[in-house]
Amino acid sequence: MxxxxxxxxxxxxxxxxxxxxxxxxxxxxxxxxxxxxxxxxxxxxxxxxxxxxxxxxxxxxxxxxxxxxxxxxxxxxxxxxxxxxSNQKPRMALFVSKMSHCLYDILARVSDGEWNVHISCIISNHTDLEPIAKRFGIPFYHHHVTKQNKHAEEKKEIEILKKHNVDFIVLARYMQILSEEFVSNYPNKVINIHHSFLPAFAGAKPYHAAHKRGVKIIGATSHYVTSDLDAGPIIMQDITQISHKDTVQNLVHKGRDLEKIVLSQAVYKHISHKVLVYNNRTVVFS
Amino acid sequence: MxxxxxxxxxxxxxxxxxxxxxxxxxxxxxxxxxxxxxxxxxxxxxxxxxxxxxxxxxxxxxxxxxxxxxxxxxxxxxxxxxxxxSNQKPRMALFVSKMSHCLYDILARVSDGEWNVHISCIISNHTDLEPIAKRFGIPFYHHHVTKQNKHAEEKKEIEILKKHNVDFIVLARYMQILSEEFVSNYPNKVINIHHSFLPAFAGAKPYHAAHKRGVKIIGATSHYVTSDLDAGPIIMQDITQISHKDTVQNLVHKGRDLEKIVLSQAVYKHISHKVLVYNNRTVVFS
Amino acid sequence: MxxxxxxxxxxxxxxxxxxxxxxxxxxxxxxxxxxxxxxxxxxxxxxxxxxxxxxxxxxxxxxxxxxxxxxxxxxxxxxxxxxxxSNQKPRMALFVSKMSHCLYDILARVSDGEWNVHISCIISNHTDLEPIAKRFGIPFYHHHVTKQNKHAEEKKEIEILKKHNVDFIVLARYMQILSEEFVSNYPNKVINIHHSFLPAFAGAKPYHAAHKRGVKIIGATSHYVTSDLDAGPIIMQDITQISHKDTVQNLVHKGRDLEKIVLSQAVYKHISHKVLVYNNRTVVFS
Amino acid sequence: MxxxxxxxxxxxxxxxxxxxxxxxxxxxxxxxxxxxxxxxxxxxxxxxxxxxxxxxxxxxxxxxxxxxxxxxxxxxxxxxxxxxxSNQKPRMALFVSKMSHCLYDILARVSDGEWNVHISCIISNHTDLEPIAKRFGIPFYHHHVTKQNKHAEEKKEIEILKKHNVDFIVLARYMQILSEEFVSNYPNKVINIHHSFLPAFAGAKPYHAAHKRGVKIIGATSHYVTSDLDAGPIIMQDITQISHKDTVQNLVHKGRDLEKIVLSQAVYKHISHKVLVYNNRTVVFS
Structure with a gap:
């Protein structure tokens, strides 16, 4: 002990x-x-x-x-x-949509005891991943967020987060943009994974854009969410080599491994209290 | 034999x-x-x-x-x-400015017999690297290019290239933008090295921009020059991990190794006739 | 369709x-x-x-x-x-011991529909991971293998594999050496992950050995199992940079991500029928 | 200033x-x-x-x-x-044989002012690279070392090193084994580059061995020389991915870039006084 x-x-x-x-x-x-x-x-x-x-x-x-x-x-x-x-366990909420690879990677690490963290709840704008939440015994909340109801739904989500005493949020391929108001409640406490080596290919469909541009590397970037889309402080980045043989589908497939590892490594640094933010940049201690 | x-x-x-x-x-x-x-x-x-x-x-x-x-x-x-x-030796011209690392890397490979290529001449908008050209016995031409005389100077440069029967041009950290007219004379025959993982940080001072954005990787990209700045078909890219400890000066220093290797690898693919261009993308055979 | x-x-x-x-x-x-x-x-x-x-x-x-x-x-x-x-689903058996990271990584990919494969059963020399098998609804067999009963237990295992019409076996950090006889039943059909960049640090405790030697990179190697320990045809290898700051515990921790990705990428190549073996080496098509 | x-x-x-x-x-x-x-x-x-x-x-x-x-x-x-x-310039001697890539890489960096170091002399067991030494104006000494005359020749070499007040030695692909006695004069002051990811493929012809084993990565290792061949404290290592398409000749070719970069990075750390040795391992400060 x-x-x-x-x-x-x-x-x-x-x-x-x-x-x-x-x-x-x-x-x-x-x-x-x-x-x-x-x-x-x-x-x-x-x-x-x-x-x-x-x-x-x-x-x-x-x-x-x-x-x-x-x-x-x-x-x-x-x-x-x-x-x-060291004996305080940070309390994490996961936001997900339809893709499961980042969610599974995090659930596996927590189940395994690899991380000193508690998963309080999973929130999603879709129901696709509810069975996984059930399988791991974690409360799952479905919020069908639209442009019209965003304000109201986010309010409900914040209540859930408060109820669960959530310390920080991980967007595990959550395909919705959080409002500035929402983000302001969790400064440097919302970790996102973007599927490109930012600042290249910010915004939607980065693999399509990467393929069109003919790049020879693809990447993934984990960062704290700010009100400025895909422009928050970067925590981790990694890349993989690709070639002319890779279709968009291949990039999506290869990218998954990058995304989950780069996100999980950022979460690990965060829960180890090894990330400091200053002037929209991070100091990440080893 | x-x-x-x-x-x-x-x-x-x-x-x-x-x-x-x-x-x-x-x-x-x-x-x-x-x-x-x-x-x-x-x-x-x-x-x-x-x-x-x-x-x-x-x-x-x-x-x-x-x-x-x-x-x-x-x-x-x-x-x-x-x-x-295979017994035809492609004839290369090098365009340089003040930095010598890419130039030296290419000269070393050619001196060494590593590459099947002939260096016809070195053209520069500065005289700093003339002693290196002399040391390796390669004709050196100095053209002080300005906004005003660009058209005239480029014409002279094209004459030199023709005189030397140059097949292709390598911009070895040449800090001038070639005119659309110049480039149109050498379609997919001008290889540039840009000191970022394009399309991120196109244009001037990419290391400063990378440092400001707080990225965790820096890169280099070799590409064929088109009339669209830093947007031509990408041949090679590579990256290196950096951290919060790296100042802009460190990035410049670390970047040099990337730049020279990524440029030389692209030149090697080009002279090995392993690059095909179509729709602003490359097929690079192994 | x-x-x-x-x-x-x-x-x-x-x-x-x-x-x-x-x-x-x-x-x-x-x-x-x-x-x-x-x-x-x-x-x-x-x-x-x-x-x-x-x-x-x-x-x-x-x-x-x-x-x-x-x-x-x-x-x-x-x-x-x-x-x-393409409509044949290869049937895979998983051999595991106490560590769950490779198992979870594979289960997640299969659950997700990322791979065209059927997991027939999980066989283990320990019961630690039985709850995970149950959670994913996969038959789990516990065989307490010792030096003395190895021959008999392996015979039972082969019967299970036959009953399940297993096409190939993945050793997902299975900490037992399979007998030459067992392996001879599945030539180039047993995929192992070794936690070093082979041929360095073959055998037991590679992270301890890597730390002792003071290497600056650690790696993982997926390979087909042959009768020669850790010497079968290599399918995939990858590495990660480490430093003097990394304790053995850190290496174990960092290595996990390598191990699971390198193993899963090898399995994916195998089930995509992209690996050919000849003379103890592999051709791995892209 | x-x-x-x-x-x-x-x-x-x-x-x-x-x-x-x-x-x-x-x-x-x-x-x-x-x-x-x-x-x-x-x-x-x-x-x-x-x-x-x-x-x-x-x-x-x-x-x-x-x-x-x-x-x-x-x-x-x-x-x-x-x-x-900081105003002391360490004095370096280079030992070379027939291959020039590491030598050129170092000469280029020193000529360029990238490094705060003085190259005192180049010592070789062959005359092949003498013209390069001349081109860069550096004293060149040829010592035809054989098993028989090793002791005597090394004595002469040490005298040259003393005459030049040499602080440390870089073996830039020097294909001779220094005697234990020689090495004992320069503890942690002789930097070698070995063309494999040590401890894999120590000794002669590592690329042949790598090809034969069918590895999917090759590497290079810079280390301080001790009396134990290829077993001294490791300073830097790096690797590159290879495939079944690579012949031994390709490995030799690809390896050159690794070798020169990994050696030069180690030399840079050494002259920056950022390497500490203890128990045959290094602490390499950032």
């Missing part, structure tokens, strides 16, 4: 000694640092850090760490931070 | 038995087929083929093959073809 | 005109060729070919094609061939 | 606060940290770090930094360190 750990994600204006001060705080209170990674963006002058330490010997009680950190660092260093604990 | 070989590249409307007929022509005339690759684009209904055979035992004299093929196949099957012989 | 297609896989000593003769046979009997790929191994002098044609217009009845082909080609050209029909 | 920077590479037993202490030392003496990366190997209990800081404002004179660091840290923390300055 592993000890509980505290995980701190932070960014602030870069300043001399900030790394030493933060690590010093943990050391002086008898915390054993298990993970430290940092990054300085020297152009923007921003310091980013992820710290993980064992709480077993830490002299500050778990429920007072936030208060301490806030008092000692937040204002003084204009420091934004997020504090997590 | 290898025997001389004939190389046939063709495309035509797909029709029953066309493959058998063309290979039959070679077989019946005692030609030993050394390479055969074909592709049928079933959506467009086009048949593409590359055939290579030993001329040592071939019963039709080398200088009459074209005539035979034209008579037997061209009109009858609406067939477009190109006929090459 | 697509028409039924015939699929022919063959190899024979390379000889003039063989390609024209085989395609001629299809053309002359009004078969519309939908796929043709061929390969000549000039060192070994072997011709390999895969042909696929529409049966709707084919003048030879489906059940006599084999006879025709045998009579016209097999002996005359020392030609080995396999004939398949 | 950039300010001069100090670069510190260190490793020591992991201990609480070591990071804070080392960065504190720089901060307290008014050094502006420009780069910091660290790694803790928790299994072995080793702390690794690379630190780079601006010397313009640093209060300790450049030539006393070593003394300070030694006194304050080395013994106390059982800390091994290397101290470099």
């Amino acid at each position: 592993k000890n509980e750990r505290a995980i701190l994600l932070l960014h602030c204006p870069d300043q001399q000694g900030i790394l030493a001060k933060v690590t010093g705080f943990v050391n002086e209170n008898s915390g054993n640092i298990l993970y430290l990674d940092q990054h300085v963006d020297r152009e923007e002058g921003i310091f980013y850090m992820r710290l993980e330490w064992d709480l077993a010997t830490f002299s500050i009680p778990r429920d007072r760490i936030d208060e301490y950190f806030n008092t000692l660092f937040a204002k003084r260093y204009h420091l934004h931070y997020e504090l997590y604990f | 290898k025997n001389e070989r004939a190389i046939l590249l063709l495309h035509c409307p797909d029709q029953q038995g066309i493959l058998a007929k063309v290979t039959g022509f070679v077989n019946e005339n005692s030609g030993n087929i050394l390479y055969l690759d074909q592709h049928v684009d079933r959506e467009e209904g086009i048949f593409y083929m590359r055939l290579e055979w030993d001329l040592a035992t071939f019963s039709i004299p080398r200088d009459r093959i074209d005539e035979y093929f034209n008579t037997l196949f061209a009109k009858r099957y609406h067939l477009h073809y190109e006929l090459y012989f | 697509k028409n039924e297609r015939a699929i022919l896989l063959l190899h024979c000593p390379d000889q003039q005109g063989i390609l024209a003769k085989v395609t001629g046979f299809v053309n002359e009997n009004s078969g519309n060729i939908l796929y043709l790929d061929q390969h000549v191994d000039r060192e070994e002098g072997i011709f390999y070919m895969r042909l696929e044609w529409d049966l709707a217009t084919f003048s030879i009845p489906r059940d006599r094609i084999d006879e025709y082909f045998n009579t016209l080609f097999a002996k005359r050209y020392h030609l080995h061939y396999e004939l398949y029909f | 950039k300010n001069e920077r100090a670069i510190l590479l260190l490793h020591c037993p992991d201990q609480q606060g070591i990071l804070a202490k080392v960065t504190g030392f720089v901060n307290e003496n008014s050094g502006n940290i420009l780069y910091l990366d660290q790694h803790v190997d928790r299994e072995e209990g080793i702390f690794y770090m690379r630190l780079e800081w601006d010397l313009a404002t640093f209060s300790i004179p450049r030539d006393r930094i070593d003394e300070y660091f030694n006194t304050l840290f080395a013994k106390r923390y059982h800390l091994h360190y290397e101290l470099y300055f």
Whole structure:
């Protein structure tokens, strides 16, 4: 049985000694640092850090760490931070449409115990994947969203998400555009997979567009959703080589493997608290 | 010493038995087929083929093959073809500006005997790389091209290319846009390297744009130049993974290796007569 | 609804005109060729070919094609061939142990209709994955294989495979070595996934060995099982970059994605009848 | 003009606060940290770090930094360190045989100013590449090494290296095995490129072996040379996909691009002082 750990994600204006001060705080209170990674963006002058330490010997009680950190660092260093604990299981909602490959990939990982996450519910604008939800024993909600009822349906969806105490949302090939209003409720908390190497082929039918353009690689991009379509902060990208032999159907087929892996890797980074967003870009710690 | 070989590249409307007929022509005339690759684009209904055979035992004299093929196949099957012989050395001109990495990569391969090609001349809008041309004993022409004199300078360049009997042109990080008129003289004969995974980041400063967008991969694309900037038929693409740690300078640095390899691989395919262009896309045989 | 297609896989000593003769046979009997790929191994002098044609217009009845082909080609050209029909669903058995990622990946693809295959049964030396089999409604057989009872248990397994008319077997991270006798019943019909880029790190605990050696890439290899451990014909390989930061646990974690994709891609090639084996190597058509 | 920077590479037993202490030392003496990366190997209990800081404002004179660091840290923390300055140009010797691609790649980068390194001399057991050395104005030494004269010739080579004050050696496809004695003079200072993804296909003719085994990927590995052939600490590895179509000649051809890039990337890491060796493995900082 592993000890509980505290995980701190932070960014602030870069300043001399900030790394030493933060690590010093943990050391002086008898915390054993298990993970430290940092990054300085020297152009923007921003310091980013992820710290993980064992709480077993830490002299500050778990429920007072936030208060301490806030008092000692937040204002003084204009420091934004997020504090997590290893025994908290993030609660995820999945939005799906008709394609099952990303959904299955995520369900398999969670069933397998590969990820420390709880799937609260699956929401869909179609009923095609309801049997899969049932098979894995996960609540499934069907919302037939149209242009006309979008506002009302999204309101209901947000209520469901609140009821389930959902921390973040994964769009597992969800073929609907969420409204700006919806997205504003979950800033950097909605992860999408787009089936192209963005910014190439944003929008609809990227494989058709890729085929038409005659590219020799196709890709997939996982990103946080913002109000700007397919333009949010990129978390992960990967590609595969194709050739003139590949029809659009082949691209769709080959793309599936990319999509599911690139999405799942982004979700894994997110639930591991290894992604920081700043200026529409991400720092993804290793 | 290898025997001389004939190389046939063709495309035509797909029709029953066309493959058998063309290979039959070679077989019946005692030609030993050394390479055969074909592709049928079933959506467009086009048949593409590359055939290579030993001329040592071939019963039709080398200088009459074209005539035979034209008579037997061209009109009858609406067939477009190109006929090459292995002992012909394609003549290449290089256009460069200030960066040397692609130039060096090509010069090294040619010096090494890796490629069956002759470098006729190097043309540049700067004098920076003239010492390299001298070092390798290749004629160097400096043309200071501006908006005002572009038409006149390009005319002079075409005269140089004609004087040197140049078959095709490689833009080895040439930082000038060739005019539509210039390009029309060399259809599918001008190979460019663009430092992004097109169609993403077409135009100027792609590494800056990539850094700003926060992508996790950068790429390079070699393509034939058409009148439409960065939109010609793609020959090769490759990418490399990057991270938040990479500054624009790092991208420029990492990109160099991609650029030179992706350009050289495209040139190699071109001089091996393995690229066919149709509808702004390429068939690249293996 | 697509028409039924015939699929022919063959190899024979390379000889003039063989390609024209085989395609001629299809053309002359009004078969519309939908796929043709061929390969000549000039060192070994072997011709390999895969042909696929529409049966709707084919003048030879489906059940006599084999006879025709045998009579016209097999002996005359020392030609080995396999004939398949697109509406035949290959029947697959899965062997698993305790890890579920490869199993889930395959089940998801089959459930999804991505593959034209029937999963007949799952056989395991452990009961851990039985609930997954039940969830997907697939017969599950538990055989506790030990050194002592191996011979007897394998006999029972072969009976199960026969009862289910199994065409081929996929070892989806099955952590037992099949006996030479067992394997001899299914030549080039047992697909394994090994968690290294073979021939590096054959045998047990490849991730531990990779970590110890300090490699910068890890890989996975799918291959047909032969009596020689981890030395059968390789179908697919892929790798992922790692670094000094990766512990053995990380390698195991990262490797899972490789393993499942590389195995599933090999299975897909196999059920698409695109793999030919000769001299312990594979020709894998595109 | 950039300010001069100090670069510190260190490793020591992991201990609480070591990071804070080392960065504190720089901060307290008014050094502006420009780069910091660290790694803790928790299994072995080793702390690794690379630190780079601006010397313009640093209060300790450049030539006393070593003394300070030694006194304050080395013994106390059982800390091994290397101290470099950005305006020191490492001095490199190149060992070559007959193939020029790696040599050209390195010469091009140095000519281009891409690398901060000085090429002192080229040593070869053949004269084939002497003209290239001349073309680039670099001293060339020919040593016809045989089994019989190896000891004597290597002694002469070491004298040449000493005369040129060589800091490290790059074996740019040098087809001779250096003696244990020779290597012992340059621990972790001789970089080799092996044309396989080690540990697969160590030793002679890896492309032949790869072809025979029927692998679907080939690779290249750059590593520090130790007395154990092809078994030294790996710095970089990369691979490329191949297929049944590739002859041994194709592998040799495709492999060249891998070899030169993988070697040059390793050399770049080495001259950037980003490689630490411990227990026959490397930490390669980004």
